[in-house]
Amino acid sequence: MPPRYVSLDFSIDTNRINARQKCKAMNQLETWHQNDVIQIDMCDIAQEEASQGSAARFEKASGYVYPITLDSHRNSREFTEIRKILFPTKKALTPNEENDVIVVFHARANHCILVTNDGGSNRQPNGILGNKDRLFKKLGIKLIRDTDAVALVEQKIMERDARAHRIAERTGEPLPEWVGRDFQSKEKT
Numbered sequence: 001m002p003p004r005y006v007s008l009d010f011s012i013d014t015n016r017i018n019a020r021q022k023c024k025a026m027n028q029l030e031t032w033h034q035n036d037v038i039q040i041d042m043c044d045i046a047q048e049e050a051s052q053g054s055a056a057r058f059e060k061a062s063g064y065v066y067p068i069t070l071d072s073h074r075n076s077r078e079f080t081e082i083r084k085i086l087f088p089t090k091k092a093l094t095p096n097e098e099n100d101v102i103v104v105f106h107a108r109a110n111h112c113i114l115v116t117n118d119g120g121s122n123r124q125p126n127g128i129l130g131n132k133d134r135l136f137k138k139l140g141i142k143l144i145r146d147t148d149a150v151a152l153v154e155q156k157i158m159e160r161d162a163r164a165h166r167i168a169e170r171t172g173e174p175l176p177e178w179v180g181r182d183f184q185s186k187e188k189t
Helices: 024-034 044-050 055-062 071-075 077-086 095-109 129-139 146-171
Strands: 009-012 039-041 113-115
Touching: 009 095, 024 039, 024 146, 044 095, 071 077, 071 095, 077 095, 077 129, 095 113, 113 146
Parallel strands: 009 039, 009 113
Antiparallel strands: none
């Protein structure tokens, strides 16, 4: 039988901390994380930023594993390339811009898909998401909005459950209790 985990690892940006639980897509991702369907982490810089402002934000940010991003990364080819893609005309970055580079670098270094809401909109055309195609083409870094992450996980769950059904039919092995529970397709509801 396939495992419950669908082989998707996400790293969340500061803007996806969801301390008040008002973001439906993040609520769903967090539930899947708690149920071991996916993995979510948050780099140390994003966690530090997300911890500011309220006790709820601090508590929520503290609940994520946070691999430490070493200062030596700043001299790497990948870090320099990410910096050039995100801020091509800037000689010196602000602390927030530097943090954006670190968050993207962390996702690449840890083979995660970065879930963010930074950029790629009419109001903010650039930012991280505004450069997602270039970051993917040049460095293989995957960036996604939380709603798109939910759709991706749903697809992987349907594939996993279908595989489990095929195995059960062939072998007579019972289905794991979680098959059909992690996601209810829109046709069934």
